[in-house]
Amino acid sequence: MAKDNLKKEPLMRIVKRTKNSTISNKMAVIVRVVAILLALIVCGIFIFVLTKTNPIKVYYGMIEGAMGTNRRVWNTLRDTMILLAVSLAITPAFKMKFWNIGAEGQILVGGIATAAVMRYMGATMNGPGLFAVMIVVSIVAGMVWGIIPAIFKAQYNTNETLFTLMMNYIAIQLTSYFCIVWEAVKGSGTIGTINQETRNGWISTSFLGNIFGQFNYSINVILVIILMVVMAYYLKKTKHGYEIAVVGESENTARYAGINVKKVIIRTMAISGALCGLTGFLLVSGSSHTISTNTAGGRGFTAIIVSWLAKFNPYMMLLISFFLVFLDNGAVQIASQYGLNESASEVMTGIVLFFLIGCEFFLNYRVVFRGKHEEA
C-alpha cells in the first residue's frame, strides 16, 4: 500500500505558500540577493564564452559605463528618473488591478503636446510661463489618453488591456504624423532638435551648477523625487489610496463598503495618464528636445516590471529603476569596449530579469519532495 502510494506521488510538487509557511523578510532578501548573484554568474559564463574576457573586467566596464564620469552619473540618474516617473505613473492603476499597458501612448501624447508648445510658443514666450504651459498641456494630453479607456471600462466594462494597447498605436501614428508635419527637411522623417539656437523650453542643465557641476539633470531628479514622495503618501496615507487598494482587491467588497467604483477607476486612470503625460514633458523638454516614435522607448512596458517587482512601493521602484538603467547604460559601455554587440547587453539584462522575476516564484511557492509530508 505504502509502495503504491509512493508510485503515485510525483517526485516533487509545487505548493503555494500559505500564511504558515511564508518566508521571513530576511529570507526574502537573501533569496533575491542569491538570485542576482546567480544571474551575474550566468552572465559571466555568457560573456566568457563570447569574448574570452575575464567577466570581472567586463562587470567593471559596466560600472565604468554607468558611473565612470560625472556626465555618465547624471545620464544614469536622468534615465533612472524617467523610468521611475513612468513606474510611479502606472502604479495607481495597477494597484487597482487596472491593466494600463498604455503608458507608452500616454507618454507620447504628453510629448507631442510639449513639443508643439515648444515649437509654436517657444519663439514668443520663455521662462516660467512657457514651462507652465508645457506642463499643463502635457498633463492634460496624457490625462485624456488615460481617461478614455477608463470611462469605457467603468461604463461598459470593456477590456482595458486591449483598449490601452490600441490607444498606444493611435498615439504612435499621431507621433509619426507630427514627425512628418514638423520634419526639418521634407521627406527625411526627423524633426531634429527643437529650438536649438534659443534653447527655449529646454529644462536647464546648469541648475545649481556650483553644487552639482556645470552639467547636470538636477531639475529632472528633484521633480521625480518629489513625485515619488507624494505618490508614496497618496497610496499609503490618503483615502484615495485606500479606495484604490480596496477596488484592486475586490470590486464587490469595494461596492459593499460604499465606494463608488466607477469614480475611483476614472479618477485613478486620470492620475495615471496625467503623470505619464508629465513624463512625456520630462523626456521632450528635459533631455531629447525632439519627438519621435521612439521617444517613449518601451519604458511604458519596462515600468510595469518595475512597479510589480517593487510590489507598488515607490521607494523600491527607485532602487529597481536604478538597477535596470544601470544595467542598460553599463551594457552600452561594454558593447563599445569589448566589441560586444548591443544585443549581447540586452541578453544580459534579460538574464538578470529572468532570475529576479523567477525568484519571486520561490517566494510565493515552495517545492515539496516525494515522501516528505507537509507539516500543516
Next chain:
Amino acid sequence: MRKFLAVLLSVAMVLGVAGCGSSNSSTKADDTKDAATTEAASDIKVGFIFIGDENEGYTYAHVIGAKEMQEALGLSDDQIIYKWNIPENEQCYDAAVDLAEQGCNIIFSNSFGHEDYIIQAAQEYPDVQFCHATGYKAASSGLSNMHNYFTSVYQSRYVSGVVAGMKLAELYGADTDVKIGYVGAYSYAEVISGFTAYFLGVRSICPNVTMEVKYTGSWANQALEKETAEALIADGCVLISQHADTTGAASACEAAKVYDVGYNVSMMEAAPNYALTSASIKWGPYYTYATQSVINGESFETDWCRGHEDGAVWITDLNEVAVAEGTKEKVDETWAAIDDGSLKVFDTSKWTVNGETITSTANIDGYNGVEYISPDGYFMESELASAPSFQFIVDGITELNTVY
C-alpha cells in the same frame, strides 16, 4: 519654418561654396579654426558614432573606412572608440559628449538625424572636431569645429545603373520599355538624387525604361524592405535597386528570380544568382584625411565631398554569373568619362521634368533661390555643399507613395 530653413540653407550654400567637388578645395576661406597644437599620432583618440553595426551595410562601409584610416595612420585599437546602434535622439548627444570626455580629438557620426545632437555637443566641446556624414548644417552653424562630409555617391549610382541597363538590354533589347523598381528609405534629396542618378545610368543604355519608387520610411528594416521589393516585383518591375541599408530587397529578388542592384555592400551573399553589383562608398579617404589633419594640427574642410576620381566611391565586384556580356568594358568606359569630366551625371539634356528641360533652379520651390544649374548645362550636385540637393522627380520615375 520653411522660411527659416530657406535662409539657413542658403547661408549654408553660400558659405559652403568652394567646399565641395572642386579639386583645389584645400584653399578654403571659411576655415578660420586656429591650428590646434599638433598631436602625436600615438596620443590621438578617434570616436565613431554609428546608427547601426557591422551587420548593416551602410555602417559596415563606414567600419571598413575606419579600419583603413587606422591602418594608414598606424593607430592602435584602443585609440579608436566605437559607439554602435546609436539612434537619432538624445542618445546621440550622450554618445558624442561621452566620447569627448573619453578624450577623443575627433568624432565622426554617420546618420542624417544625428546632426542636431552633434552640433549641440560641438558647442560644448570647441576643442574637439566633430564630423557629420550626410548633414548640411556645419557651414551655417558658425562652429569652426563642426564639419560635414559625404561622397559623390551619385556617380556610383549612375554606374550601377549602367550595369542594370546592360542587363536589361541583354534580356529585352536596348529599346525595351520595361519597368524597374526602387526601394527608397525617405523621400528627401539624398534618396531622390541617388535614384535619379541610377535611373539616368539605366537610361543611358535603355532610353525607354521607366521606374517605380516605393519608400519604407526607415533606413534599415529588413522585413519591410523585402516586402516593398516584393510589392514592386508583383507590380511588374523586372529589376530592383535600393536606397536602404539591409539585404531585404536582394533576398526578395533571389526568391523571385529578379535581378538586383544593391547599395553599400555586395548583395552576392543574399542573391548569389541575381545580384549584379552594388553602388558603394569608400569612407576611408575622408577618415584618413580628417584624422591626419587633426594629427598635424591643421584645419580641414567644413564641407568635404569627393567622388570616384579620389577613390571615394565605387561599385562592388560585378557578379560574373549574372551581369551581361561586355558590362565590365562599359563600366570602365563610364568611370573614365566621369573621371575626366566629359560625362556629367545630371546633364540637363538627359532628363526632363513634366516634359521640360530645367535651365535654372533659382526660382523653383525647394532650392531656396540657389542656382544649381551650371552654365555648362548640368545640375551641380554636391558641388555647393557636401549633402545632396537634387530633388526633381524626373519624367519616367513614378513615386508610389510619398508619405515620408
